[in-house]
Amino acid sequence: MVMINRIARKLGNLxxxxxxxxxxxxxxxxLSRAPGLADIPKYKKRQGGLGTTTYGEWCYTVGLFQGILKLALPAERPLKILDVGCGVGRLYLAARPSMNEEDxxxxxxxxxxxxDICKSTYKEDNATFVYYSTNNSYYKSKEANNLQPWPLEDNSFNMVTALSVWTHLREEDWVFYLSEVKRVLSPGGKAVISFFVLDKDYDAALPRKTDEISPYYPQQKNKWIFDKGAYGSKNWLCPAWVSVPEVAIGVREHAFLDAIEKAGLRISRFHSGSWKDQPALFFQDIVELEHKLD
Structure with a gap:
């Protein structure tokens, strides 16, 4: 049966x-009003990524984040963007229309x-792609589980982006890499990050989370119930169906706010996600962070 499913998957992909x-x-x-869509990598290359592969969702995400990143642009130029968990370049295509020759x-x-896919696909002089080796039980379980700082200098970026990266981090990693955002982000810069926040909107949605398909995303509503402690944590939780917690982890609001405070950051803008069965900009929650004022 496993072999049959594997063959069926390969035929489907082909x-x-x-x-x-x-x-x-x-x-x-x-195409006449959508910059960057023509440069979306071919399907085979997108399969090299660790997330969304369909062309339609790439178009949606690239277009949406072109606007979100434009609104979050720091006043200081040149623009220096760090995209954590860049995959095969979705947010690069979203950021590129806002960039000039000095960015x-x-x-x-x-x-x-x-x-390797990014290096072979995007050959512009204004883009660099860096490999960072670390452990993740879902994506890279064989690596040593050591929390190592990013190979990047302090205060070297005025924008940090991360699309569904903290979604796959356990509590210890979540807190550590948030401090890395603060370290590499220059004062006046912005960080735009998406993940799951278990807040009052989530609590209000729980009674509606039945096995019906949500009108806001094409999945059953009760798929996104976070009711199991990730490695015994009380504040970082995952759904019961996951194979390992890092498949999908949500953080309770008070723990999220406490981690932001301890990292020396503050929220400048927050968009609650449609995964809470409500109208929203994006599926996950999107938070915009900046240095906390003294």
């Missing part, structure tokens, strides 16, 4: 990739394959 390639030939000749983007990822 079919999807072929159909998409044909579609995109005609699609791109008609620079650095993508950081724990997948050597992702970094």
């Amino acid at each position: 079919t999807y990739g072929t159909v998409e390639s044909i579609f995109r030939i005609y699609e791109h000749s008609n 620079h983007y650095t993508g950081l990822d724990l997948s050597k394959r992702c970094i």
